[in-house]
Amino acid sequence: MTFDQTWLDREVDGRSRASLAARELEYRTVPADSDAFEGWLHAVARGFQDGESSPEQLAAARRRNAARRLTGVYDAGGALPAVAVGTVASWPSELTVPGGAVPAGAISAVTVAQTHRRRGIARALLEGELRTIAAAGCPVAMLTVTESTLYGRYGFAAAADAATLDIDTRRVRWSGPRPEGRVDFVDRTAARDLVVALHERVRRHTPGDIALPPGHDDRFTGTDSDAKDGGDVRCVRYCDVAGEVRGILTYRISAHEGDIVHGTAKVSVLLAETDDAYAALWRFVLELDLVSHVHAELRATDEPVLWMIGDWRAASVSVSDHQYLRILDVPAALGARTYGAAGRLFLRVTDPLALADGDFVLDVDGDGEATVTRTATRTDASDAIVLELSIVELSALYLGGVSVVALARAGRVSASDAAACARVLGSPVTPRLGIWY
Ligand SMILES: CC(C)(COP(=O)(O)OP(=O)(O)OC[C@H]1O[C@@H](n2cnc3c(N)ncnc32)[C@H](O)[C@@H]1OP(=O)(O)O)[C@@H](O)C(=O)NCCC(=O)NCCS
Incomplete structure (x- = not known):
């Protein structure tokens, strides 16, 4: 789905605006290039327990949010009237479903200030956003959540679970394929471009996956100007025997304080377009020197790698709800x-x-x-x-x-x-x- 400018231009939902106005709260859109954006971002950061943004972080956040519809609720009677007391963001996306794809409205940045909690502000924002997404012609709305208990009341349900894998690499005996292509380190800028290109192809084969959200391009490679410790990210690609790039892996290593051979490799992303790329990149990360533990989040609950390591108990797998959908x-x-x-x-x-x-x-x-x-x-x-x-x-x-x-x-x-x-x-x-x- 291509970006739809009308999404940004949509007015806030009239019913929610009226119900908030009855409580002397103003509900309005917040363009990312406006002065009001700083107060909106401040509210989101506070809601998710982040600190205040530096000028550099503010500029980067403006870029990341330029293609999202941002809405805020404001209380003119408060001590900081320019800081929203309720926030939400949305954008048009595409969700992969079995055998195809469907336009879907993505929702994010749902926060309500502690001073204004449990007065129905989130309900007004969510109901308003769902009506807006339905009116925009998206048959599905979707989000990821901080708490499982929040969104069932609006009709959402967890439709795709996520597995966290923790693998003791000392127990791994690689029993998977040993593809003939090659694995090479690449610099982070090149890796970012590969992540974007491969994600766009790979997502189409996995129900639950979505188009990379606006502003996510740098998320796995630490390449954005405000990235913390971006230099710690290592990136490798897999090329098949014909020289085509078929996979990308990015990860960080944290050294063990007491014993250097017990480092942990944390996978940021592992995208594989072919089974060969999948096997080669997993084998690479599981055989890293000075690493005895590989940690990977947001994996499938039936990852093929579990059949490639020779010892089921080398891996511990924990599962939780992740992709929430709401049919409209x-x-x-x-x-x-x-x-x-x-x-x-x-x-x-x-x-x-x-x-x-x-x-x-x-x-x-x-x-x-x-x-x-x-x-x-x-x-x-x-x-x-x-x-x-x-x-x-x-x-x-x-x-x-x-x-x-x-x-x-x-x-x-x-x-x-x-x-x-x-x-x-x-x-x-x-x-x-x-x-x-
Ligand atoms: C979660 C949050 C947005 C709720 O905002 P709020 O304005 O207090 O919520 P509302 O008053 O509109 O409550 C709406 C409903 O959700 C329920 N609810 C609110 N917070 C809840 C929670 N943490 N757990 C379970 N139910 C909750 C309310 O009881 C109410 O139920 P009802 O309308 O069915 O009777 C707010 O607490 C917050 O900003 N939390 C921190 C950031 C966060 O986690 N955001 C969610 C991102 S996915």
Whole structure:
């Protein structure tokens, strides 16, 4: 999806503006090149427990936020009226789904000042942003979260989990492929360009992944002007035997204070376009000298590398919720993906915000392609499997990351045949998102 200038120009949502105005709070957009940006950024930094920005950091943040819609809530009666008491950012993006992609509105920078908490400001901001994203024609909204308990009330659900791998490299006996291409160090500027190019190609194969957000280009290589300790980042690329770059790895090493052979390599990013690149880059990082521990976050929950290290217990894996989705338009969202088996589902969907509720029929043909129609009556689909659920569970199921069987057993959905639903909604690729945004 190309950048949409109208996204930046959209007015704040009228209903949320009115509800905030009734509390003598002003809700408005904040262009990144305006004087108001500094107070907006200050509020975001304070909300996420960061310090004040230096002039250099402010300039870098302006650049990073130039292609995002920023909104703030202001309290003219406070001691710092130029500093927002509520913030949010959004931008148009694209989400990979099984068999394709869908336009999605990304949301970030949700904060409310401690002095104004628990008065409904975040609710006004989230509801306003969801209505705005729906009006912009995005069938899905998405975000990553600080706390799992925040967003279900607005219809979001975790749709892709993330695994943290901690690997004791002293126990690793490499049993994976040994590709014939070559691994070379590259400088950080070249690595940044490779990360951007490879991410754009690799993301299209993994449900849950998204277009690299505006301003993320330098995130893995420490190349931005305000980066802390950027010089610690090491970068290597993998080229196949034809000389094509197929993968990039960036990492930092922290030395062990007591014993130099026990360093830790922390993977910033490992992007591989081919299985060879994947194997070669993992092998490289797992065989680093003076390193006995490799730490990698935001990996898939079924990483192939776990089958390449010769000792399952060399790796400890912890899993947590990561990519949150919120379907805003059921026919458009469900029609954008492919399905695991042919079948006919009657979906009765409820929605706490009444944005996407209704009855729908999902018809999947033998190729896994779907037709989705809103239906007035259940008799339209008397031969269908019935699945009753809220938009939260439908969003959780969207990428195939959880089975209807599990949600039915948890009492979260009601299905006339949960196993058949699971076959239809299933997807062969475990969803994953490799970044925070
Ligand atoms: C999380 C945060 C934005 C909430 O802002 P807020 O204005 O106090 O939230 P609201 O008053 O609008 O609350 C809306 C709802 O969320 C609930 N809620 C708010 N914070 C919550 C929390 N930390 N855990 C669970 N529920 C929470 C409220 O009880 C309320 O529930 P209800 O409307 O269903 O009754 C704010 O506490 C904050 O800025 N935290 C630090 C930064 C952060 O973590 N941001 C989220 C980034 S993903």
